[in-house]
Amino acid sequence: MLNLAGSAALPRLLAGLGHQVMTVDKDLEVIRKLAADPRLVTIAAEAESLPFDPCQFDAVVAHQVFHRFAPGLVLSEMARVLRPGGTACVSYLVRDDSVPWVKRLVKLLRQVDENAMRGDYGDASVEALATSKYFPQVETRSFRVWQQVNRPTLLAMVSNQPAVAALDGEMRELVLADAAQLYDSATPGADELRLPFQLKVWRAWVDHEELTAPIEIDDTGLVIPL
Template structure:
């Protein structure tokens, strides 16, 4: 895996969606841990280095919030003093615990964290902040952080250089739709850095990286996103058929069983006031 790093920039994050639709789609993950862990992409190691840099290179005690199956958690463990992983899905956390038995896992919500006040130095939220009630979650995160603590929001989105992947993304997440990967898609502009109550923005950075994935596993990956999980069997089949057509038509993917998937990971850091 090769990581190329862009210069830090500033801007705003994808808008939060209606609470009802958000909760309905979030519920699709509660029993999908094994497939999520197998097919979803991880994050480049540079992600954790950028988070640590916001605290002078030291992570200290970390809360990985919305940790899922531990895609980011596993990168945090070697550098942190201790890691607590919180997620609303016990199934997701079971996958995490199988890989990382030393991590303290707790079922919980961002708006009501099962942690003492001032108990962690860093809170990371990878691919999950759009599921939260922004104000309530920000207040809870600020509560559990020690003075001067850091919040890092991480998004991975399609690299515009990978046109067929971005086209599949748009098929899974149509305009005005809620997608579980609905991070900042203004890829030609600045990294989105929204104002969060109780926090000051530090910086937003963009990391470009790639992975190789079989065509079959690539399509299986899309079967783990909330919009397809919430679809009817007919809708899901139609969406996947559309993705097959995209892969067959694009010269960079047509006829290939091993695909090079390009990603952008955005790391946005804040300091608690």
């Protein structure tokens, strides 16, 4: 399995589940940190120019990073290194603002900054995968994920908003008081709130027929017509 860039959490999780994981990143500091885990094989490389022979991996995964790549280059590279029947998996963790207390928090912060909590997570970039000729079959699923938030954590999150931090002392204290009241009214008697996220996952199956240099497999190994 090949992991494209991103944090160490996903490749470590996959390795812990028993998968053989190779991960690439163009950031040498990231590679050095990942290399500290003996379960991972790490290579400094760009996702748009993978240093692997064709048909090397059963799966290529990219979590929270697909928007950082040039889609016209990375998709053909993902397809090239996948074995026939292999899959590309792209995922994003996106905050869900449909829960009432989160709506109230957003409204409160947007009184200070109209752009507050307008997260651009990059998930819109996955449209390139969904319409790619290299991956004609795409499956999409979504999972609810909850993050526990206590009163000090919520107030710190509000206080650290750039627009709130820029307020004078009195105005900042008023905003924090409103946030504290929001927390107390949302969870009377409870110790924590739950901040909801959606884990959005796209899985796509490779089709080698559309590659510029088609890949064929015979009984003796790989044959790549030029």
